[in-house]
Amino acid sequence: MNTPPSPPGAERTDGSSVQIGALVPLTRPGWVDAGRHLLAGLELAVRDVNDAGGIAGRPLELVVRDTAADPQRAAAAVDELARLGVAAVAGEYHSVVARTAAARADALGLPFLCSSAVLDELTEQPTRWVARLAPAQSHGWQIYADFLLGAGHSRIAVAADSSVYWASGTRILRDHLAPRGGTVIELDMRALTPAAVCDELVGNRATALLLLVGHPEPAVSIVTSVRRDRRLAEITIGAPAGQPESAEWARSLGDDGAAIPFLRYLPERLGPLGARVETALRERLAEEPSFVAFEGYDTITVLADVLRSHGVDRARIAESWPHVAVEGTRGRIRFSRTPGISVWQWAWPPIHVADRDPAQPDRFRILHAG
Template structure:
């Protein structure tokens, strides 16, 4: 039994709307399991790890305030966050305060405005994943019709995604048509798809609103029977997508940061998958594995360097070498990315099987 004072880690996650609370729940489940496993193995030199959880609710200002609060409470490091714009605000405050922050799920390339030694990331950068997704779209569409429409919400994250798509498609004579998802509404988006003769529609919008009404409208519009729907941000990954949309939500490719299941998981990953399945009472998403891997890395950093947060950066990230659920984790400097980056995160394009929307089909996988 631990009797020494706890070593505290601040955990940021969207747990209430307008944040994607389902993703936040999976992220926190992974983090919590990693902390429990670390404590079962003796904690940090006999001291237990403790998570101090703060709900960001997808609000950057709320996240920045939470970082300030957690720093004042003496946390050794920060972990988590799902939404890129929120993680960016948290990273800026962590960098300013000299507080180590390991971001779990946010993929925005420009997580910070400048290179920093205080921030690292488990998830792959958006440019890597979205270029891979664009190549998949081009293969599916073939030569000829390569006009891809995006139904987008206003956001730095979505704008970054559109820029990646546009730049990559331009090399193959492709075109991006940007549609204002909320201004047009579902029926207006359908009319615009017909008017532009779009061959695909990508959902660069929040879930469930307005993503679910958009999918329903497109699926029911006979004029759009041949259009390809895609969701690079991964909205179909979590169970609520299938429960809300059923068959309408199947056959929509998205990015998933997992190896082939179950054989692609490490032995640790297989054990964690079973534990998360029991804890969540549903299949764990890639977000849950990202949460667990975040906890594993931070526990190892704290064991190796102690709980004094000033000693966890700058040198500590470069020395990480741990076995995660999805492979060995090491951090490096990646050109164009200002934070320490795990460059080996697996990437797949997956969709839900039209024959059984509860099952996933791997359409293509990225190999380094």
């Protein structure tokens, strides 16, 4: 008698591994540093899960695919991972890429736990298949706007590339700042050189410049130009998307990269689990782990808990999101339906505004807690 094959994601009892697909930007034009940290967190958590007995005695295995910040490449990877029979997909850093991956996972009925992307509308319609650990952009960037107002900034320029993510960030800042007396001045980086940005800042009497641009370029060139312009000695440069946390940022800019506030999705002080994971991540990365590495670790922690309690059937995994209650490296993780957010959302991870200390650029200072 011929037995029909089990559908993808169905329960298996043959001792084979439980597979999770991982979407990670590992090559340019993706933000490679972020991808490296995300993967380090994912891999460390898989190791810890397997050291603790795996999933009902079965080893957990990552099937990694490089998205290279390419939405179409990510969509193709989701299709491939679904065919391979992974129980769920995890990861991704870039919001525009994660949005495409989420839409594809939703269409295929494949659970996707997004680690790092923050775009509010990760899917066009509410979906039961997708959950997210990172805070929504509107939540984090409003905290950043409050920090700017508290620091006395009311004329804020944004040097912005063209993308849905940067346009969304600009809109969030404007909508939050305008009722509070703040003005957002848009500088289109498709038309301006870094030197021209300096002239625009002087002409518009801006007291703060936010980098809503790619890293390393044109972000590094803009920072260098502004730092060298004597007319702008008092201006504050900011980067809400988190570029200054990268070790590559510090290597590229040295002292010029300090005192540039950014959003960091970490508590002011890590608990015992977070501190242990921080030590292990530092050994694995040979540098200070970014918040993205913790997001990776927490992603696997959540999925391992779900797989242990609900099995590897995809529909059961998706049904489990509202029942998750897991201790992560940055606090207790629960998912809920949040107004304006189309996916199951952890509301909210800890957030603070930090920068690199000018007196010691490899040290981070907390400037404002959300």
